[in-house]
Amino acid sequence: xxxxxxxxxxxxxxxxxxxxxxxxxxxxxxxxxxxxxxxxxxxxxxxxxxxxxxxxxxxxxxxxxxxxxxxxxxxxxxxxxxxxxxxxxxxxxxxxxxxxxxxxxxxxxxxxxxxxxxxxxxxxxxxxxxxxxxxxxxxxxxxx
Numbered sequence: 678x679x680x681x682x683x684x685x686x687x688x689x690x691x692x693x694x695x696x697x698x699x700x701x702x703x704x705x706x707x708x709x710x711x712x713x714x715x716x717x718x719x720x721x722x723x724x725x726x727x728x729x730x731x732x733x734x735x736x737x738x739x740x741x742x743x744x745x746x747x748x749x750x751x752x753x754x755x756x757x758x759x760x761x762x763x764x765x766x767x768x769x770x771x772x773x774x775x776x777x778x779x780x781x782x783x784x785x786x787x788x789x790x791x792x793x794x795x796x797x798x799x800x801x802x803x804x805x806x807x808x809x810x811x812x813x814x815x816x817x818x819x820x821x
Contacts (some may be wrong), residue, residue, distance in 0.1 A: 730770055736762065740771055747775075752783050770804070773797045777810060787814040 732740070739762055746755035756779060762772045773793050781790030794811035797804055 732769075732771065736766070736769070740775065743775060747779060747783065750783075752779065755779055768796075768800055770797055770800055773800075774807060777807070777814075781810060781814045787817040790814045791818065791820070 728737070739758055743755040743758040743762075746752070746758070756776075759772055759776050759779065762769065763776070766772065773796050777790045777793035777797065780786040780793065791811055791814050794807045794814070797807040798811065801807070
């Protein structure tokens, strides 16, 4: 028999485990509540990604809200936000892409999704995500 295995079993059964030996969650933020469902406060200036499209903080907040509504399956709420954003910025690639995603993935309105992805590709012909999504939804409606 493996003596190391026997020794480790002996050590764990003979020695009482103190509270200091137990794993404790680490607090990244001094006011953080462990196991809370609420995210830590985040400020727009603390982005970890590049704002490629130079969107305003208001536009970023609206996009985030629309994406959250899509995740919660409040599709009409997400659609309302995105369409209102499109009125103010008709060539906003993130809005057009999200509308294409909403209509294609969630609403199964493939023709409308393809139209939004076509608009994205008019602005950014090398956008691989839009190109792949347009190709996928074009197949669903018989346009290859």
